[in-house]
Amino acid sequence: MEINELKQIVEALLIATPEPLTETRFHTCLGDSVSKIPLQEVIRELTTDYEQSGRAFFIKEVAGGYQIVTNGEFEPYIKGLFSKSGKLRLSQAALETLAIVSYKQPVTRNDIESIRGVSSDSSLRTLLDRKLLEIRGREDGPGRALLYRTSTEFLQYFGLNSVKDLPRLREVEDILAEDDQELV
Amino acid sequence: MKNQLHRIDLEMFEGPLDLLLFLIKRDELNIYDIPIAKITKDFLEFVNLAKELRLHSAGDFVLMAATLMKIKARMLLPIEADGDDEIEDPRTELMNMLLEYKRYKEATTTFSEMERSERPHYYHIPATWSPHQEDNTAILEDVKLYDIMLTFQYLIKNYEEPATHSVAVEEVTLSEQVGFLSGLLQANAKLSFAGLLEKFESRLVVVVTFLAILEMLRNRQVKVKQSKLFDDLLISRGSTFGN
Known part of the structure; x- marks a missing residue:
């Protein structure tokens, strides 16, 4: 198959895909018409096309696949499509809970609460309702507590390809050293 | 003040x-x-x-x-220093x-910074309905445990026990309800959870049946679909049904 034909197919897939389009899914979609050109390369070609023709969107690498997202400059107009003024932001409590889950997953509610030193029931519920976290099984120990993990929506929300892309959790010494500098 | x-x-x-x-x-x-x-x-x-x-x-x-x-x-x-033990x-x-x-x-x-930089970007989301769905009531295929729990909470809230005053020991077991559901699924390709609720006369039976569904879900004897949050659960045969 030629690159131009593939470009059109990938473009169609990106428009219709309900979740990030992965290399595997791409090959499933192609079926018998095997492609020697990897998805990554087709995406690169499309990206160049979009840039040259000044599209209002681009292809984002997210959650292990590709999806079409709008360019940032159109946010003021897009906002008008939704009843709420702008997207809701997560509270500090929810962000703390999310940070603990993403670095230590899978974790139980108890793990989260012993780090935060405060009940985290409502932030967990918010994060589950917004599908940023999901329940993935139970702990083996006594009580069989539920285990929480980050979801695909989490990666999309923060624009990450995988949890491995999160910046490393900083060591206390670094943070304290920085605090000291601020004081000086 | x-x-x-x-x-x-x-x-x-x-x-x-x-x-x-x-x-x-x-x-x-x-x-x-x-x-x-x-x-x-x-x-x-x-x-x-x-x-x-x-x-x-x-x-x-x-x-x-x-x-x-x-x-x-x-x-x-x-401080009581007893020997070499470090206090x-x-x-x-x-x-x-x-x-x-x-x-x-x-x-x-x-995380705040990432949230802020992702805020202006909107994803292209295709329409949720597509002609390729088996039936248009089952859009959400990937039902998570949490969704099922919410749905159960929602459905049972609306479930009123008939006002009768009989004193009888209800004996309903998990395996009985698993058998009951298997029987129904032999005859029907799909069951509606809300439909099942109508057949039961006590909350206890509802709860045990729900547990039976979870048990069968875990063993892949059934599949559960839901078109949207709080909507009815559709139960169908799973990959190990009848084994």
């Missing part, structure tokens, strides 16, 4: 550890050598002034106050908690 100000102040903090970190930073204290008497005094002052603590976190602040007082008391006790500083556990919490608190800045 003064109280109100302090109430708002305490709400700025995510919990007792957050408040302690604030006090440490404000007074430029050494986190590795916390002056426990001073910090206990300041902490209690804050908490006492905040008479209207938010109910859900009040307990956490009180617990920390108790912990601080315990540490303070232990530091006042004369642990009573503050160590608290210090470790503060340091660990500080790392995650710092990390939220990164």
